[in-house]
Amino acid sequence: MKILVVDDSKIARMSVIKSLKVVHPDAELIQATNGLEAVESYKKERPDVVFLDLTMPVMDGYEALKKIKEIDKEAQVIVVSADIQSEAKLRVLVAGAKNMYPKPINVEIMVQIFEQDILL
């Protein structure tokens, strides 16, 4: 399984990756530091799952989500954000994200994501 982790913060990416390594130790992990890199990486790597932040420089997560869904309608995108407003969640769900979780993600939440949101 190939997983793309997108966040401008290294510690935020590491936090997601730490939980991913427990839940899916054999997954191939790819990283991107902004929305534009994420879109390019999605085109090239076609990951099975994307963990996407919203507040990022260059291209934010809303735009990246839109572009990834244009590339692949079936893309499985989980938004992980500090923005916990209900409207933010509504926006990303309408744009095609599988679900949205508040930062930081721990192992229990990661297990829940793979049980409830992701089709493998």
Place this chain on the structure above:
Amino acid sequence: MNLQFNEDQIDALREFMNVSIGAATASMANLLDAFGTMHIPKIEICNSDELADKIQNSIDIRSMYFVIKQLFTGKFGGECMFVISEDSSINLGRHLYDIENPSFDEVNDAVIELTNILTSTIVSRLTQELNTQVQFFVPSLQFLDAASIVSEEDVGEYSKIIIISTILDFKDKQIKGNVYILTKDEAIASLRGLIDRKIEEIYG
């Protein structure tokens, strides 16, 4: 004393602030019944005599401002300052009191109500991210011009100040404010220690 931060420490601090601002934005969104746009927090370490210029450069110097300062103490000690323009404050008063022309006292009360939620949420969440706790002092509220926001008294005793700043932005309601967390000298070294522990925890 070495008061510099490396790239990983800055990255971690920015991310912890991002999470804290996210919580504060959600609380404000509930209060205002509006959607807030989040901005990437900015981290700067400057000499104390540069603070006034740094703050003036981030706001419109022609406006008057409500300035709320709240000290907090603990392993991570400092000051949380919320700066909101008169226009934004009036819009806040209009919205919270549902009246067209709120009085100065009503605007004052609206700003205090907003700031109570804001500073306690931001600092509490930030300290939670840093695995520590702080005690709050009673906040002070002043109505000032841009040049008077930082006084000699604020910076006189310190050499270096770390500024963690961001914008709270509710476009639909035309309400926008700047949040600054100021930490000085020894507290910067203590903050760096807390960040290192957290980095170690996550990076393993």
